Amino acid sequence: MGTLHKNKRETYFDNIIGHGYSRREFMKFAAFITAYMGLEHSMIGQVAKALETSYRLPIIWEHYQECTCCSESFIRSDHPIVADIILDNISLDYTETLMAASGHQAEAAKHDTMKKYYGEYILCVEGSVPLGADGVYCTIAGRTAIDHLKEAAEGAKAIIAWGSCACNGCVQGAKPNPTDATPIHKIIKNKPIVQMPGCPPIGEAMAALIVHYVTFGKLPELDRAGRPKAFYGKRVHDTCYRRPYFDAGLFAESFDDENAKDGYCLYKVGCKGPTTYNACGSMRWNNGVSFPIQSGHGCIGCSEANFWDHGPFYERLTNVPGFSIENTADKVGKIATGAVVAGLAAHAVAASISKRKEHKKRYTRGRINEEKIDKNE
Amino acid sequence: MEKTIQTSDFKRVLVWELPVRICHWITALSVIILTVTGLIIANPPVFMSGAEASESYWFGTVRMIHFITAYIFLVNAIVRIYWAFRGNYYANWRALFPYTKRSWKNVWHVLKVDILLQNEEEEILKNISIGHNYVASISYLVLFLLALVQIFTGFGLYAATSGWWLPQLFAWVPDFLGGDAPTRLIHHAATWLFIVFTLIHVYLVFYHDWLEGRGETSAMISGYKFVRKERLESDEHI
Ligand code: SF4
Ligand code: SF4
Numbered sequence: 001m002g003t004l005h006k007n008k009r010e011t012y013f014d015n016i017i018g019h020g021y022s023r024r025e026f027m028k029f030a031a032f033i034t035a036y037m038g039l040e041h042s043m044i045g046q047v048a049k050a051l052e053t054s055y056r057l058p059i060i061w062e063h064y065q066e067c068t069c070c071s072e073s074f075i076r077s078d079h080p081i082v083a084d085i086i087l088d089n090i091s092l093d094y095t096e097t098l099m100a101a102s103g104h105q106a107e108a109a110k111h112d113t114m115k116k117y118y119g120e121y122i123l124c125v126e127g128s129v130p131l132g133a134d135g136v137y138c139t140i141a142g143r144t145a146i147d148h149l150k151e152a153a154e155g156a157k158a159i160i161a162w163g164s165c166a167c168n169g170c171v172q173g174a175k176p177n178p179t180d181a182t183p184i185h186k187i188i189k190n191k192p193i194v195q196m197p198g199c200p201p202i203g204e205a206m207a208a209l210i211v212h213y214v215t216f217g218k219l220p221e222l223d224r225a226g227r228p229k230a231f232y233g234k235r236v237h238d239t240c241y242r243r244p245y246f247d248a249g250l251f252a253e254s255f256d257d258e259n260a261k262d263g264y265c266l267y268k269v270g271c272k273g274p275t276t277y278n279a280c281g282s283m284r285w286n287n288g289v290s291f292p293i294q295s296g297h298g299c300i301g302c303s304e305a306n307f308w309d310h311g312p313f314y315e316r317l318t319n320v321p322g323f324s325i326e327n328t329a330d331k332v333g334k335i336a337t338g339a340v341v342a343g344l345a346a347h348a349v350a351a352s353i354s355k356r357k358e359h360k361k362r363y364t365r366g367r368i369n370e371e372k373i374d375k376n377e
Numbered sequence: 378m379e380k381t382i383q384t385s386d387f388k389r390v391l392v393w394e395l396p397v398r399i400c401h402w403i404t405a406l407s408v409i410i411l412t413v414t415g416l417i418i419a420n421p422p423v424f425m426s427g428a429e430a431s432e433s434y435w436f437g438t439v440r441m442i443h444f445i446t447a448y449i450f451l452v453n454a455i456v457r458i459y460w461a462f463r464g465n466y467y468a469n470w471r472a473l474f475p476y477t478k479r480s481w482k483n484v485w486h487v488l489k490v491d492i493l494l495q496n497e498e499e500e501i502l503k504n505i506s507i508g509h510n511y512v513a514s515i516s517y518l519v520l521f522l523l524a525l526v527q528i529f530t531g532f533g534l535y536a537a538t539s540g541w542w543l544p545q546l547f548a549w550v551p552d553f554l555g556g557d558a559p560t561r562l563i564h565h566a567a568t569w570l571f572i573v574f575t576l577i578h579v580y581l582v583f584y585h586d587w588l589e590g591r592g593e594t595s596a597m598i599s600g601y602k603f604v605r606k607e608r609l610e611s612d613e614h615i
Contacts, residue, residue, distance in 0.1 A: 224552040235537060235557070249436030251423050259426050268423065275557035277537075301558065310558040316420065329562060330419075333569030340573050344580045347494070354494040355588055362590055369386065 012214065013052040016081060026051070029081040036208040036283065037220075038230035050215040057214060058113055058121035060152055064145040065138050065172050065181055066127030069200040070163040076286065077203030107141050114155050122213070123156035123191075125149065125184050128165045128173055132180035149187060158192045158219060159184060160209065164302060167197040174308035185226065194219055195226040199302035202283050205231040225305075227277070236299045237273035239281030242266065260296065270314040271298030278303040387603040392508055393596055397468045400457040401597055407450040408571055411527075414443040415568050447531055454524055467508030473518055475511045487512040491584070505608050513581070520574055523567055530554070530564040 010018070016026050030048035039047070063071075113121060127145075130137035135144035153159060161184045164170035173181040185193050196206060209228060212220045220228045237243065245251070245265040252260035253268055265271070273281075276299050280291040292299055298314070301307040311328075352359075393401070417439050425433065461470040475481055487510045489495050497504075509517070532543075533550025534557060551560040586593035591603045 224549060238538065244430035247437035247440075248425075248428070248430040248433040249421060249439075250425055250428055250430060250433070251421060253423050259423070262427070264426075268421065272558070275561055277557075304556045304558055306555065307558070310556075310562075329566040329569065333566065333572070336569060337572055337576070340576050344576065347492075348580070348584070350494050351584060351588070354496065358496065359588055362588070366590060 009055040011051070011053060011055055015056060016051075021081065025081070029079055032079050033204075033208055033211045036204045037212050037215075038208075047211065047215050051211070054214050057210065058117040059124060059210075060110060060113055060121055060156070061124040061126065062148060062152055063140075064125065064127030064129050064149070064165075065179070066163065066165045066170075068126070070126045070165075070206075073200035073203040074162075074206050075203075077207050079204075079207075110152075114152065118155040120157055121155065122158055122160060122210075123152050124160045124162055125166045126162045128169045128181040128183055129187055130172075130179035131182050132178070137179040146187065149184070153188045153191055156191055158194065158213075159188060160194045160196060161185065162196050162206065163201055164197045164199045164305075164307070167195045168305040170199055171308055174306070192219060193226055194222065194228060197227065197232075197303040197305070198278060201303070202231070202279060202285060204283055205279060231279045231283075232277045232303070234277065234279070234282075235274060236276045236278050236281050236293070237271075239279070240273050240293055241281065242293060255296065266293060266296075266298040268316060269298055270312060270316055272301030272304070272307070272310075272313075273299040276301040276304050276307075386606045387591070388606055388609055389601050390507060390604045390609070391465075391600050392467050392602045393600045394460075394464055394468060395600065396456070396460050397464060398597055398600055400453055400460065403449065403453045404457070407446045407453065408575065410446045411443060411450060412568055412571060414439050414446070415565075418443060419565055444535060447528075447535070450524070451528055451532070454528065472508055473514045473521075475515060480511045480514075483511040484515070491581075505605065507602065507604050507608070516574065516578065520571075523570055523574070526567050527564060527571075530560050530567070533560055534564065 013026060016029070017023070021029075027044075027048060030051060031044050034041070034044045034047045037043075037047075061071075127138075129135070129145045129149055131146060135146040138145040140148055161167045165172070165181070166184045168183050169177065169181040172179060173183070185195070194209065196209065205228075208230070209220065212228075212230075220230055223229050223232060225232075237246070240246075242263065242265045245263070246267055250259065250262075250264045251268040252262075252264045252266055254260065255269060260266075260269075267274070271293065273293065280299070281293070284291045284294070300313045301310065304310070418436075421436055421439075460468055461473070466472060475484055483504065483506065486504050487506075490497060490504075491510075492512070529547055529550050532547035533554075536544040536548035536550075539545070551557045554560045554563065582593050582597075585591075592599070592601060596602045
């Protein structure tokens with residue numbers, strides 16, 4: 001783990017014990033996070049060892065255009081050690097939300113970390129960066145978000161784009177995107193970027209990502225969109241406990257009908273589970289208590305790029321770009337089909353008039369031919 | 378007008394070879410099945426309540442039929458493309474692309490006479506198409522592109538649920554299009570274009586059959602069309 005600053009840097013284990021947790025609790029945490037990382041049982045030892053021997057990763061956590069729900073999700077993650085140690089206000093070298101310092105002191109702390117751990121620290125970004133009007137829509141300490149991002153990315157070893165804002169612009173990036181909210185990967189091109197979309201992403205997944213990095217010294221396997229496969233490899237629909245109702249064709253049609261009470265599939269009330277890659281169905285939220293579908297609400301597809309612009313949340317309609325909201329693909333299709341049928345009918349009528357002579361001529365010709373054949377000519 | 382009506386002899390010509398006909402009807406059937414099941418999947422009817430999930434699997438079955446038919450559609454499309462390089466003049470890929478000056482003349486002729494229903498002063502033999510005319514061939518090109526769109530978006534959406542290499546070949550499509558939701562929208566909207574195409578296609582077949590009496594409709598079953606002797610003697614394809 002690079003240069004050691006023994007006086008200042010502690011291992012995760014030291015820190016956990018220092019916080020008054022027992023070794024047993026530490027091992028429980030190792031088992032818990034290994035499972036969340038999607039690793040085999042036999043890997044627990046390696047994870048525990050890594051946490052025991054690795055120094056805490058220097059982390060700079062930036063906040064731009066966002067609502068802080070990602071941080072909220074993180075600090076409310078299942079296991080207390082996640083909030084306390086992996087990302088508590090001590091190990092986070094800079095985060096506006098959680099750190100004790102403020103004002104000039106905070107900025108100084110950030111610059112300190114950036115200098116001391118140049119090329120080593122992980123830059124976590126929550127929120128999108130507004131590029132409109134020279135970036136003035138989001139300024140921190142008198143400087144624009146784009147300025148901050150470029151500076152912080154410079155010495156970062158890797159960047160984690162937390163949440164849909166940082167990955168795709170989320171709500172402020174939705175049409176018409178007045179501030180030109182831009183996701184991180186469109187600005188920073190020369191660093192490895194992990195995408196953790198979701199509004200917010202699941203806290204345990206966020207912690208598991210960090211521990212994965214600590215354990216293996218590298219980022220987990222990513223998919224084509226830059227998301228860790230372990231958490232975004234499956235659709236919500238594929239791990240949804242209501243899936244048997246879907247396959248059985250048992251659907252709720254409104255949120256208060258008998259079928260909804262019976263726990264039927266929410267497909268027809270707009271569930272976006274079938275087009276959303278996330279681990280909600282298997283990890284669930286709030287200590288694994290529940291997730292939206294379990295609470296009777298369809299998935300809104302919060303971890304899919306531009307999900308705000310993908311049609312209404314409560315209907316299985318899809319807007320056709322360029323048409324008004326009420327115009328769905330089906331409506332346009334039905335109108336087009338109707339128009340074509342009408343056109344063909346009109347053509348048929350017109351043809352029977354316009355081509356009458358020709359038709360008759362051909363008909364006569366055919367008759368004469370037949371007669372010729374009859375006469376054996 | 379002339380007093381004597383000219384008579385003409387017709388010859389029976391094999392236009393659509395057996396593989397072409399088989400491909401045609403497999404395409405037709407699979408498009409119908411895919412459209413019906415696709416529209417059901419998009420908006421399933423709710424006709425059961427109070428039931429338990431273990432009692433039924435009808436929606437899963439509809440989806441399964443859609444997926445199996447999709448494979449048939451894909452394989453069939455590949456066979457047809459192969460035949461476009463192996464088959465006779467009328468099945469050949471060249472007959473699909475209006476790249477000669479004459480074919481554009483034919484397009485113009487068909488638009489004028491068959492679509493806008495103007496009558497010709499005198500009949501020009503050359504204008505009679507033996508296979509499909511070039512307006513039709515343009516529509517088949519469009520259909521072919523539509524089929525590609527459906528194959529790419531459809532298998533792209535399907536890829537995540539399959540470990541097999543074939544659907545995996547299309548796994549990049551949703552990422553390329555910005556997610557599953559936009560991919561699904563394209564897949565869904567293109568279905569309507571298939572419906573529109575089929576209506577126009579069937580109508581025009583009937584129209585030509587009615588007007589020309591050359592067996593346009595049955596040709597896709599028997600393979601034969603009837604062509605005037607003089608037209609064959611002129612030995613110019615189209
Ligand atoms: S990504 Fe979306 S969700 Fe997370 S802080 Fe931002 S608004 Fe909230
Ligand atoms: S509730 Fe949503 S995610 Fe669950 S099975 Fe139904 S459509 Fe799929």
